Amino acid sequence: MLKPTYAELEDQIAEYKKNIENLLAIAATETEAKQDRADELVIADKAKQNRADELVIADKAKQNRADELVIADKAKQDRADELVFADKAKQNRANELVIADKEKQNRADELVTFQSERQERESYLISAEAEMKVRKEKVEGLNVELAREIVKRNGELIAANKELEAFCYSVSHDLRAPLRHISGFANLLVNEFSNSIPEDGQHYLENIETSTSQMGQLIDDLLKFSRTSRYEMQVGDVDMNNCLVEVLEPLKQEYKDRDIHWSSVELPHVNGDSHLLKLVWTNLLENAIKYTQKQQKARIQIGFQDKEAEYIFYVKDNGVGFDMKYAHKLFGVFQRMHSDKEFEGTGVGLANVRQIIEKHGGRIWADAKPDKGATFYFTFLKPENKYD
């Protein structure tokens, strides 16, 4: 072995130095890298830590999720159960639907029937409506016609009334005149030639006179009757008591030599024509007097019955009465129940009474038995029920 020279040593030292320096540089670099690496490791650690934290959070989330899944599973189970129920319900519903379908079908059938019925009904209604329209038009037409007819009839009625008045005047005047003449000359014949007329002849002349005066009475009564029908009523409050007294007192005077037992009650007020009402009482009372003339003791009773809407007045006697089978003739003009020989009269009185009562909207009837007396009834609406 050769011994290194100094230069060589120096070179070697320099080389060593250089190496050390390199090594130092490398170490420095390595340190630096190491530091970097350390830093990076710190960062990585931190990241790792963060990641760990995140993992913890994720784990927690996972746990939560797992819990949720458990819940969801339960929910799923519940849902499954529900679905089972629902299925059952669905089944039931399906069954129901089948039934409903059947019902629907039935209903549909019914609807078809109903609709055809409806169709029928509608077409019927349409034709009914058309007919109604036709009828309505007809009715309207008739109404117009009726109104025209009423006006026409009214005019005719007024004319007829005037004609009737003229007729009555004519009857009164023209029929009475020749009767007066017959009566007059028959009377003169009897007065001036009684000596030269045989007994039979005088009897005939008497008959002529009786007949003429009878016919005169008939004409007068007929005119009275027609006067009542043409009479314009003055309707007002009438105290039947006053009405009756005014009629009854003169009659009592006139027949004071007859034994008549009168009885009457307090009568109500009515709505009517006092003049005509007096005629009614006069007629009924005179009849009662007339037809009780054969009784030793005549009884005449005046009263009334209070009914719901009307009063029924009556005059009851114990006279000869009559057979009810002829009652329908009682109120007709010139109708009589007894002969003129038995009881005087023309048969107009009761017809007149009936006319007056009917003019007031009332009714009249009688109840009787032969030899057991008669009762005459007439009605009057109570004043509060009068509509005019």
Added chain:
Amino acid sequence: MTDLRTILLVEDDQRDVELTLKALKASKLSNPVAVVNDGVEALEYLQYEGKYKQRKKEFPSVVLLDIKMPRMDGLELLRIINNDKILSTLPVVMLTSSREDPGLKECYALGANAYVVKPIDYKEFIDSVTALGIFWALINESSPELKT
């Protein structure tokens, strides 16, 4: 007794005239009776015209006046009498056949003094005529204007 003044009968029906005259006679009234047959003739009588130009100047004590007559009826005559100053004081008794005469009210409105419906029974008729005659021809005092 003062002189008996005439009764004027205005009547178209001759049988009525005859019966009325008989009745007046039966009443024992001795007043003269003048008969005319309708309103026209009655006016001539009252106004001294036509065939009555020459008659004695004297107004009747009463006029018995029928209503229904030809030419001029009782109502028309009554209206004329009523409108005449002097004649309107003349007593006029309507003598008619019927109560149904449409002029009953009008007769009074036109100044008639009475209205009598002739009864059918002749005896009643005599009584009526007697009563009328006695009252109007004897008892009643006429208006002074008629006494000239």
